Amino acid sequence: MQFCCCCNFLVLKPCYLYCPQIVRDTLQNDLKIMCKSSSVDLVTKTDQNVEQLIITSVKEKFPGHSFIGEESVAAGEPCVLTENPTWIIDPVDGTTNFVHGYPCVAICIGFAVNKTLEFGVVYSCIEDKMYTARKGKGAFCNGQPLQVSDQKEINQSIIATEFGSNRDPEIVDKIFSSMRKILCLPVHGIRGVGSAAINMCLVASGCVEAYYEIGIHCWDVAAAAVIVSEAGGVLMDVEGGPMDLMSRRVVAANNNIIGERIIKEIEAFSAVRDDAPVDPSIK
Ligand code: LIP
Numbered sequence: 001m002q003f004c005c006c007c008n009f010l011v012l013k014p015c016y017l018y019c020p021q022i023v024r025d026t027l028q029n030d031l032k033i034m035c036k037s038s039s040v041d042l043v044t045k046t047d048q049n050v051e052q053l054i055i056t057s058v059k060e061k062f063p064g065h066s067f068i069g070e071e072s073v074a075a076g077e078p079c080v081l082t083e084n085p086t087w088i089i090d091p092v093d094g095t096t097n098f099v100h101g102y103p104c105v106a107i108c109i110g111f112a113v114n115k116t117l118e119f120g121v122v123y124s125c126i127e128d129k130m131y132t133a134r135k136g137k138g139a140f141c142n143g144q145p146l147q148v149s150d151q152k153e154i155n156q157s158i159i160a161t162e163f164g165s166n167r168d169p170e171i172v173d174k175i176f177s178s179m180r181k182i183l184c185l186p187v188h189g190i191r192g193v194g195s196a197a198i199n200m201c202l203v204a205s206g207c208v209e210a211y212y213e214i215g216i217h218c219w220d221v222a223a224a225a226v227i228v229s230e231a232g233g234v235l236m237d238v239e240g241g242p243m244d245l246m247s248r249r250v251v252a253a254n255n256n257i258i259g260e261r262i263i264k265e266i267e268a269f270s271a272v273r274d275d276a277p278v279d280p281s282i283k
Contacts, residue, residue, distance in 0.1 A: 033099050036074055041165040042095050047071050050091035050107060058087055070219045079218070079274045081246060083114045088222035093122075094195030096165075103127075104193040106201075110222030117245070120223030122197045131201045131227050139204050139230035146231040148254035149206040154185050154261045157209035160199040162192045164215035166271075174267040175214075181265040200224035200252045204231035210253035210262055214238055218245045218274045221252075228252045234259050238268045246275040 032045040051069045058065065066082060069089040073079045081088075088110040092098050098105045103126040110120045119134040131146070133139035139146040151157055159182055163175060183190055191208060193199055197220060199211040204227045222245060225235050235243035236251040236259045243250055248271035253259030 038165060040167060042099050043071060043074065044095065044099065047092045047095055051089055054089055054091065054109065068219060081112060081115050086112045088112060088219050090219035093197040093220055097194040102194060104195050104198055106195050106197045108197045108223040110226065117222060117226045120226035122201050122223050122227060124198055133227040133230035135226060139227045141205060146204045147206055148204060148231050148233040149209050151209050151254060152257045154187060154258060157187050157258060158189045158191055159187050159262060160191045160202065160208045160211040162213050164213065166215055171269060174269055178266045182262055196220035197224040200228050203233055203252050203254060204228045209258045210251060212238060212251040212262060212266060214249045214269060215271050216248055216250060221250050238263060238266045246273050248274060
């Protein structure tokens, strides 16, 4: 089933016209902040409104398509990737940044057919950078081609990661232990902008050699994964092998050498899969 990604992008055009303004307007106004899985897992009315605008706009053109949206899943929609054409949406990636006015926020829309990611769009709202990629057609930022770094020396690299929203001391210890081992390789630096998608777009842009994280969701990384891949990068699991989009684990690197080098230092742990059956007994 072939889709003209041009008309897909045209469908998205209204989203990318209005959503960023919604995000920027709300940054200046009162935010209605709510919590999801914990007091540090935040969501705002803007997340919900932006997601609904995107889904409504796409459904008008493609009523038979499926959707996986961060806030729809939080409201109880299933998070299962099928062969059906599926739009994977993070309406505000970097919600904690958004709540605090920290200027790294992105709208992310990935598109998969037969469980294969076909294109991704990440709009970094405050920077006004539109990252786009279509499978086999390259990756771009505001129309300029993207290429990952050609660095093969880990000691000459910058690595990105995030602390995530899990505050279990044992998990936090693993996160810090991994960071400590990577920092002491040594690497030039460790960075994290508070948005998985923007971290991955920085890998695609060649200014970060690799990004890794355990605890992200498919909507955080689906769109940016196409951008990294089309910029010449690789997507891996934190224990090696290919990335599993629903596993909540990712390594996005400029090449296999850097990716495999940091995988050796990561203290891996598992997170509940995005597509895990929902336990009806847990309210
Ligand atoms: C965020 C990710 C980030 C992760 C945060 C959160 P959200 O996505 O982009 O990498 O560390 O815990 O999941 O929730 O802002 O869309």
